[in-house]
Amino acid sequence: MTDDLSHFRTCPLCEATCGLELTVRDDAVVRIRGDRDDVFSKGFICPKGSVLHRLHEDPDRLRKPQIRRGDPDDGDAWDEVEWDEAFAHIEDRLVPLLETHGSTSGALYLGNPGVHNHAALVTAPLLMHALGTRSLYTASTVDQMPKHVSSGFLFGSPNTIPVPDIDRTDFLVMLGANPLESNGSLATAPDFPGRLAALKERGGRLVVVDPMRTKTADLADQHLAIRPGTDAHLLLALLHVVLTDPGPDLGHLDGHVSGIDELSAAVAPFSPEAMGPLCGIDAGTIRGLAADIATARSAAVYGRIGTHTVPFGTLASWAVDVLALVTGNLDSPGGNMFPLPAHGAPESAAPGGRGWVTGRWHSRVDGYPEVKSEFPVVALADEITTPGDDRTRVLVTVGGNPARSTPNSERLEAALAELDFMVSIDLYRNETTRFADVILPPPSPLERSHYDAAFYGLAVRNVANFSDTLFDVDGPSEEQIVARLASVLTASGASAAETLAFVLEMEVAKEVARATSPIAGREPAEILPLLSGETVPDKIIDLRLRVGPYGDGFGAHPGGVSIAALRRAEHGIDFGPLAPRLPNALRTASGTVELLVDPIVADLGRLEATLTEPEWTRSDGLRLIGRRTLRSNNSWMHNVRQLVKGKPRCTLQIHPDDAARRDLTDGADAVVTSRVGHLTAAVEITDRVARGVVSLPHGWGHGAPGSAMPVAAAHAGVNANTLTDHTAIDPLSGNAVLNGVPVEVAALAMS
Ligand code: SF4
Numbered sequence: 001m002t003d004d005l006s007h008f009r010t011c012p013l014c015e016a017t018c019g020l021e022l023t024v025r026d027d028a029v030v031r032i033r034g035d036r037d038d039v040f041s042k043g044f045i046c047p048k049g050s051v052l053h054r055l056h057e058d059p060d061r062l063r064k065p066q067i068r069r070g071d072p073d074d075g076d077a078w079d080e081v082e083w084d085e086a087f088a089h090i091e092d093r094l095v096p097l098l099e100t101h102g103s104t105s106g107a108l109y110l111g112n113p114g115v116h117n118h119a120a121l122v123t124a125p126l127l128m129h130a131l132g133t134r135s136l137y138t139a140s141t142v143d144q145m146p147k148h149v150s151s152g153f154l155f156g157s158p159n160t161i162p163v164p165d166i167d168r169t170d171f172l173v174m175l176g177a178n179p180l181e182s183n184g185s186l187a188t189a190p191d192f193p194g195r196l197a198a199l200k201e202r203g204g205r206l207v208v209v210d211p212m213r214t215k216t217a218d219l220a221d222q223h224l225a226i227r228p229g230t231d232a233h234l235l236l237a238l239l240h241v242v243l244t245d246p247g248p249d250l251g252h253l254d255g256h257v258s259g260i261d262e263l264s265a266a267v268a269p270f271s272p273e274a275m276g277p278l279c280g281i282d283a284g285t286i287r288g289l290a291a292d293i294a295t296a297r298s299a300a301v302y303g304r305i306g307t308h309t310v311p312f313g314t315l316a317s318w319a320v321d322v323l324a325l326v327t328g329n330l331d332s333p334g335g336n337m338f339p340l341p342a343h344g345a346p347e348s349a350a351p352g353g354r355g356w357v358t359g360r361w362h363s364r365v366d367g368y369p370e371v372k373s374e375f376p377v378v379a380l381a382d383e384i385t386t387p388g389d390d391r392t393r394v395l396v397t398v399g400g401n402p403a404r405s406t407p408n409s410e411r412l413e414a415a416l417a418e419l420d421f422m423v424s425i426d427l428y429r430n431e432t433t434r435f436a437d438v439i440l441p442p443p444s445p446l447e448r449s450h451y452d453a454a455f456y457g458l459a460v461r462n463v464a465n466f467s468d469t470l471f472d473v474d475g476p477s478e479e480q481i482v483a484r485l486a487s488v489l490t491a492s493g494a495s496a497a498e499t500l501a502f503v504l505e506m507e508v509a510k511e512v513a514r515a516t517s518p519i520a521g522r523e524p525a526e527i528l529p530l531l532s533g534e535t536v537p538d539k540i541i542d543l544r545l546r547v548g549p550y551g552d553g554f555g556a557h558p559g560g561v562s563i564a565a566l567r568r569a570e571h572g573i574d575f576g577p578l579a580p581r582l583p584n585a586l587r588t589a590s591g592t593v594e595l596l597v598d599p600i601v602a603d604l605g606r607l608e609a610t611l612t613e614p615e616w617t618r619s620d621g622l623r624l625i626g627r628r629t630l631r632s633n634n635s636w637m638h639n640v641r642q643l644v645k646g647k648p649r650c651t652l653q654i655h656p657d658d659a660a661r662r663d664l665t666d667g668a669d670a671v672v673t674s675r676v677g678h679l680t681a682a683v684e685i686t687d688r689v690a691r692g693v694v695s696l697p698h699g700w701g702h703g704a705p706g707s708a709m710p711v712a713a714a715h716a717g718v719n720a721n722t723l724t725d726h727t728a729i730d731p732l733s734g735n736a737v738l739n740g741v742p743v744e745v746a747a748l749a750m751s
Contacts, residue, residue: 002026008035008570009467010452011049012116012445013633016041016183016190017452018049019465019571027471029053029446039574040463041190046183047631047643054640055444056471060709061427061639062441063474072417072434073705083476086438091488093437094421097394098489103132104390107383110138111400112634118453119537120398120442123482126503127396130486134361134370135383135392141376142405143305144186145733146313148372152356153597154321156587158372162321162336163187163460164300165578166195169334171296173207173289175231175320176306176739180215181628185304188452188459193219195460205296207289209234210306211625212653212695213688224289225690227280228623229740230616231303232312232607234279234286235319236270241290242326243267249294251328256351256583259595263326266596269608278616280690294327298334306625309739314732315603322595330582330593337578338585341456342464342551342561343544346516353587358599358732364390368734376734377406378726381415393420396485401635403432404701407724407736408676413704425481428639434706440481447473449534451541451566464545465572466563469534479537500536504528507540511547518553530554532563550575599732606731619692622658624674624723624741627695635699638712650700650717651684654745658692659685662745669748672696674723674741680748681718694745696720698738 007022019038023031032052034045055061065086070077081089098106108131114120128136140148148158164187166172177185179192189195196219199206208220209231217223226234242248243264250257272283272290279286293299301324307316321336329335340347359369365382368375375383380402383392395416403413416422416435424436433439442448450467476484476496483496483503492499508524508531511517519527531539542563546552550573552560561573588594610616631643638644652670664670666685671678672694681696689695701719702712721738728737 004030007470009470010450010465011045011052012450013048013052013637014183015185015188015455015458016192017188017455017459017465018044018046018190020045020049020052022053022470024470029056035571037571038465039572040459040461040465044191044194048633048637051640051642052445054642055637056446058639060711061444062429062439065441066429066439068437071706075706075708077706078429086440087484087488090423090438090485094394094423095488095491097420101393102390104135105393106131106133107135107137107380107392107395108133109377109380109395109397109400109402110136111398111402112139112143113399113636115454116452117448117478118451118541119448119478119535121453122537122540123479123503124398126486126499127398127482130489131396134373136374137377137380138374139377139400139405140372141374141378141734142309142407142736142738144308145371145735146308146317146730147186149314149358149733150317150321152358153600154318154593154595155585156353156355156589156594158356159457160338160585160587161186161458162324162330162338163458164302165334165337166199166300166460168577169199169298169300170204171292171299172199172204173209173293173299173301174216175209175235175303175316176308177302177304178210178214178216178628180219181630186458187302187304188455205292211690211693212627224281224285227278228306228625228693229310229312229737230279231307231310232316232319233270233275233610234281235316235323236267236607237272237275237279237286238290238293239319239323239326240267240270241272241287242294242323246294248326249328250325251332252580253325253330253582253593256586256592257325257595258590258592263322263595266601266604269611274611278610280619293323298332299327299329300324300335301329306739308735309626309737311728311730311737311740312603312607313730313735315600315607318600325593331580333577338581339457339459339578340462340549340581341459342462342548342573342575343451343453343541344457344548346549347581348584350591351583351586352591353589355587355589364388371734376729376736377402378729378734378736380406381412381726384415384418395419395422397422397424397426397432397436399426401430401432403435404635404699404719404721406726407721407728407738408726409719409721410677411726423485425478429706429708430635431702431704431707434704440485441475442478442481443473443475446470448477449538453541461577462575463572464561464566464575466541466566468567477535479535504531504536504539507543511543517547518551518556519547527554538563603732622692622694622743622745624672624720624743625693625695625739626698626720627653629697632697632699635702638699638702638715639709641711644711644715648682648715648717650681650697652681652745653684653686653689653695655689655691655693656685656687658694658745659683663747664745670745671748672723672743672745674725674743676725677722679718679722694743
């Protein structure tokens, strides 16, 4: 037996980026607890983080490539093979298909786990380039794409996203978010519960707007049970009030905003009296909330998934930031502020850029505009099944489970069965990857290094942490898998190492060519040997850190950050609270915050039309919403026994009055029917959901034939996306509508 060793690493499972302390004995993790010295999370941990090693140890996790020799429903149709055989099979089958049908017949789907993995993030463009297609789909269009679009329009970049400065605010308004269960999203804030408690302790106020009285709402000074899908209506009404009285207060952004004079007229139709009946919130309450935001010493407005996965997701996202702007809270301490991540570009000397647009090309069948070079994932099934030139015949997936996470997922499953060839890079044979012809398993989270490249850009403090690999992997790394696949797809004949070396050289060449870089004009050959890190993704992060806002500039700023510096600081480095970044961070063509670009103006017209549309004005019927639970993270932790044991969590929650009207009893089964499908779910009667609302969590519905996640199958639950409608989207972002879905519920007839 060896002595216990402590290993510190950042939890890669959700956006909170908690520091973990892993105790390792005899090459096994025997305990995980929160790292009390982590500069950001200070010891916080949730149940998922404490069983991270169970994912690594899971006997059902794939360790070797799998080739399917039969029907996707046949669990015995799979052969475990060596890596060379898997790639040879791909070369034999996939490459001729692309040669025959053209590169436009290929598509790529990137799932949610990849965004928590810097190796996947930095190699995704390589895969896209190798496929040579514009058919890119990601989990963003069942999640946060509206926020990217509103940021692109307002600030000129889809990734310039303000986050609530929750550690300093006096007044936090939270819409469609339940961080006590989800630990926060688009606001990286480990120990969100503790930060909310601190807000209350310093005399701050919390208002939660949510159709459910969630655990977060339990902490609130005020809970507004809004009708699902009407957050944009409420936010526009708040804007209407603020712009009328007291009028806009732009604070230090005065002179840096376009469209402010036209804004009052644009929101004129949206009075609290007009919008209140649609939202289910009376006009007086809306006026009171508007006054509270406008008069608070500081106020932050935070909208999350419940405001994004709705028909006016982009407009709601836009209104969140505009409300902060006109109350003097945008880019101001205690308001909505912009992180400056260590691996990001340093602040520019002046605002301005090329601006940002969508719709540079459109999807073949449904004509959806691209957004951030992506098509909405709701378009994928039609692209596979509709005959014609450029029909999608080949699909590569990296992580994710779109057969459970996308609307009308049964329709997508039927489409996946029609593909000519599919390759999945995934840890499991799940409801999606059972359709793959080849599954290539990447390392577990403990078999790779970790840097949270996506989420430090959304953090409520500027921090950075780097985690080294804990266990050696018996096989290729994720970037080596991607590089080898790219090499097969392009018939380049290059080895994975050569391909990755080329990627790194290109990154360095790009950086030395950037005029404002601290290494501008230097020779790539001089820089390359200076990069530290075990892998090419690590070296790319090292490059970005060193030329970033706190970097050492390769000698220009001694003592600055690098991978080496982060390795020495095993509990992370704190660069301090968020600081104002506007106007210089603006990348709009005008160099100002652009409030009323044409797509927003048009969408305000669409919102105004709802004032008389029966679909919006009627208050009868039931609307389905999702919900999060602390022990679940989409579908990808459901094979970990410690997280799924106990009381079933995949229940249909319904208000007692709605249950009584339908003769439903607690624990009995009910049939839920929508326009596109139906399912049977166990009823949980609770007054936590408002009248007229029912709730099912997403990511469940396991045990599909051919999948190989037995623990998940034993706790299967039902697939909420059997009910969601693939034709219902937010048109500006292409984001799916997953909340506020009209449904009917009836007791299951006993035969
Ligand atoms: S809150 Fe998120 S990051 Fe923190 S331990 Fe839990 S899963 Fe990991």
